[in-house]
Amino acid sequence: MPDLRLQGLTKRFGSVLAVSDLSFTVGPGVVTGFLGPNGAGKTTTLRMLLGLVSPDSGTALLNGVPYRDLPNQTRAVGAVLEASGFHPGRSARKHLLAIATASGIDRTRVDEVLAMVGLSEVANARVGGYSMGMRQRLELARAVLGDPEILILDEPANGLDPQGIAWIRQFLRSFASLGRVVLVSSHLLAEAAQTVDEVVILARGHLVGKGRLSEMLDRQAATVRIRTPEHEQARLLAALRDAGFAPGCVNMNDATTVTVQGASPEAVAPVITANGILVYEMTSGGGSLEGLFFEMTEGAGLGDMVPGYSPGAVPGYVRGGER
Amino acid sequence: MSRLVRAELVKLRTVWSTWVILIIAVAFTLPGGLLVGFAPHNNGIRHLIFPTEGTRAWFDLVLSTMDVVLDLALILGILMVTGEYRHKTVTPTFLYEPRRGRVAAAKLFAAAGAAVAVAVAGGVAGLLLGFGLVASGHGNIAEMLGAFGHVFPGVLFATVLFGVYGLGLGAIMKNQVAALVTGLGASAVIEPLVASTVPAVGRWLPGEAAQALESVTAHAIKGGHGGGFLTGITGLKLVTWWEGALALLIYGLVFVIAGSLTTLRSDVT
Ligand SMILES: Nc1ncnc2c1ncn2[C@@H]1O[C@H](COP(=O)(O)OP(=O)(O)OP(=O)(O)O)[C@@H](O)[C@H]1O
Ligand SMILES: [Mg+2]
Numbered sequence: 092m093p094d095l096r097l098q099g100l101t102k103r104f105g106s107v108l109a110v111s112d113l114s115f116t117v118g119p120g121v122v123t124g125f126l127g128p129n130g131a132g133k134t135t136t137l138r139m140l141l142g143l144v145s146p147d148s149g150t151a152l153l154n155g156v157p158y159r160d161l162p163n164q165t166r167a168v169g170a171v172l173e174a175s176g177f178h179p180g181r182s183a184r185k186h187l188l189a190i191a192t193a194s195g196i197d198r199t200r201v202d203e204v205l206a207m208v209g210l211s212e213v214a215n216a217r218v219g220g221y222s223m224g225m226r227q228r229l230e231l232a233r234a235v236l237g238d239p240e241i242l243i244l245d246e247p248a249n250g251l252d253p254q255g256i257a258w259i260r261q262f263l264r265s266f267a268s269l270g271r272v273v274l275v276s277s278h279l280l281a282e283a284a285q286t287v288d289e290v291v292i293l294a295r296g297h298l299v300g301k302g303r304l305s306e307m308l309d310r311q312a313a314t315v316r317i318r319t320p321e322h323e324q325a326r327l328l329a330a331l332r333d334a335g336f337a338p339g340c341v342n343m344n345d346a347t348t349v350t351v352q353g354a355s356p357e358a359v360a361p362v363i364t365a366n367g368i369l370v371y372e373m374t375s376g377g378g379s380l381e382g383l384f385f386e387m388t389e390g391a392g393l394g395d396m397v398p399g400y401s402p403g404a405v406p407g408y409v410r411g412g413e414r
Numbered sequence: 415m416s417r418l419v420r421a422e423l424v425k426l427r428t429v430w431s432t433w434v435i436l437i438i439a440v441a442f443t444l445p446g447g448l449l450v451g452f453a454p455h456n457n458g459i460r461h462l463i464f465p466t467e468g469t470r471a472w473f474d475l476v477l478s479t480m481d482v483v484l485d486l487a488l489i490l491g492i493l494m495v496t497g498e499y500r501h502k503t504v505t506p507t508f509l510y511e512p513r514r515g516r517v518a519a520a521k522l523f524a525a526a527g528a529a530v531a532v533a534v535a536g537g538v539a540g541l542l543l544g545f546g547l548v549a550s551g552h553g554n555i556a557e558m559l560g561a562f563g564h565v566f567p568g569v570l571f572a573t574v575l576f577g578v579y580g581l582g583l584g585a586i587m588k589n590q591v592a593a594l595v596t597g598l599g600a601s602a603v604i605e606p607l608v609a610s611t612v613p614a615v616g617r618w619l620p621g622e623a624a625q626a627l628e629s630v631t632a633h634a635i636k637g638g639h640g641g642g643f644l645t646g647i648t649g650l651k652l653v654t655w656w657e658g659a660l661a662l663l664i665y666g667l668v669f670v671i672a673g674s675l676t677t678l679r680s681d682v683t
């Protein structure tokens with residue numbers, strides 16, 4: 092059975108700790124999502140798995156061995172990477188032919204994978220004239236050239252149109268259903284939620300969550316948010332605590348919102364009516380991957396890692412200075 | 415390993431720069447030879463004892479213009495490494511072969527092979543030119559073929575070593591523009607300068623070592639020691655041909671190995 096094992100993987104770029112003591116395993120038969128905010132260390136981790144970046148410490152094993160010790164890398168592992176390139180003057184077919192030659196793969200497979208990703212018609216055209224989505228498809232064709240057992244993808248949906256994204260979802264699912272390993276990083280949480288079975292969540296280079304997505308969402312769904320007028324907030328907090336909700340789980344989110352963790356709307360609503368508290372809005376934690384993601388990676392943006400960088404510290408557009 | 419070498423040859427075959435280099439090898443040698451053969455007073459070498467038209471020495475001089483293939487092989491070698499970094503194809507390359515030393519070795523063999531092709535292109539152009547000259551009454555075929563037999567083997571050998579030297583330059587510099595400027599700048603400006611000021615050092619530099627190798631063949635021109643017409647200009651006392659070959663081989667191998675141990679080992683992000 093193919094698998095991936097990361098053990099204590101650590102990588103520092105100068106003063107930036109990109110990946111810190113990261114350990115997890117990825118098994119076959121499911122699509123595993125690798126999620127985290129910008130700069131979390133996803134790309135660095137995937138490149139360490141593939142021997143492109145050397146870790147400061149720790150090991151990454153694919154089918155039990157480091158990437159460089161696999162008998163035939165192209166046949167064992169396929170990778171779609173962001174900053175991977177093409178010679179603009181070379182055609183897609185020739186690009187793949189060079190790799191097939193190096194890996195001892197029959198050239199008929201080149202046309203097979205080009206057809207699989209829908210590039211047959213432009214296979215002999217210079218890659219320099221390809222659109223971003225076409226390049227991404229070519230990158231995917233390259234990844235599956237050796238009919239690998241393990242697929243590692245960094246933001247594969249980048250540059251794809253909605254049909255392309257739906258297509259890749261199907262593609263990853265059918266690949267995993269053959270009992271193979273799929274590890275896919277993504278920014279598109281809504282998309283990931285539809286595609287992945289397991290998630291590994293990374294923030295600031297640290298593992299912050301891992302498990303079956305459905306189970307994690309169930310747990311996360313148990314958060315209720317209540318919006319009230321400001322003057323009702325104190326009463327609401329007291330009423331909830333009196334009703335037996337653990338004080339640690341009942342919190343003031345901001346001046347007008349109270350959150351109750353580990354509760355359902357069905358349990359919270361009677362307390363509100365019994366006390367005659369005015370409420371504008373009540374939502375339950377949604378069970379969305381987005382909610383889960385924000386909860387787990389809260390305050391873990393680049394700002395903590397790179398001094399002076401704080402994405403979205405003030406949400407919204409900032410106008411240029413006054414003249 | 416043979417697969418890796420073949421993959422490198424596929425890469426070379428499928429980019430236009432390789433073909434442009436082969437075309438230049440032909441396109442430069444033909445008119446270059448005519449210029450040197452018939453217009454000596456316009457090309458800055460008038461102080462040479464200019465050989466009589468149609469003699470072996472004259473054919474040596476005319477055919478030695480094919481040594482442009484050295485610089486072309488140098489460029490090709492540089493492109494083979496720096497092109498991968500420039501276009502980021504180094505990622506797929508190191509994915510199919512993560513043992514980077516093996517990639518470097520495969521490139522070394524492929525560069526040598528490609529350099530042979532470049533030298534042969536120059537050689538074929540030289541032969542065509544030679545036959546053309548004979549056919550139009552400028553000397554006889556025996557003198558021409560004799561001169562070709564002099565000039566070509568040295569050029570071929572030096573070109574292969576220059577291809578490897580270029581590969582090594584690319585491997586230690588990684589940046590295409592920097593490597594091209596360094597490689598061509600060295601052979602066009604820095605080396606001649608060093609050669610004329612500190613000949614003891616200068617004659618061991620790549621371009622001068624290559625001339626030593628070429629001039630095994632071109633003895634006739636100045637008589638005694640000395641080689642192609644460039645040597646005539648600088649008046650540099652060259653090392654022997656085998657010393658030149660050894661020096662070039664060492665440059666190439668040391669650069670390729672140094673590159674493999676340093677630049678090529680760095681993270682590909
Ligand atoms: N070559 C490099 N040199 C210096 N720092 C780097 C390098 N590569 C990555 N980093 C730093 O390491 C950290 C992790 O980067 P990485 O690209 O792995 O994040 P990511 O999770 O892939 O982000 P994104 O979602 O934006 O793609 C970042 O702070 C980044 O600036
Ligand atoms: Mg990334």
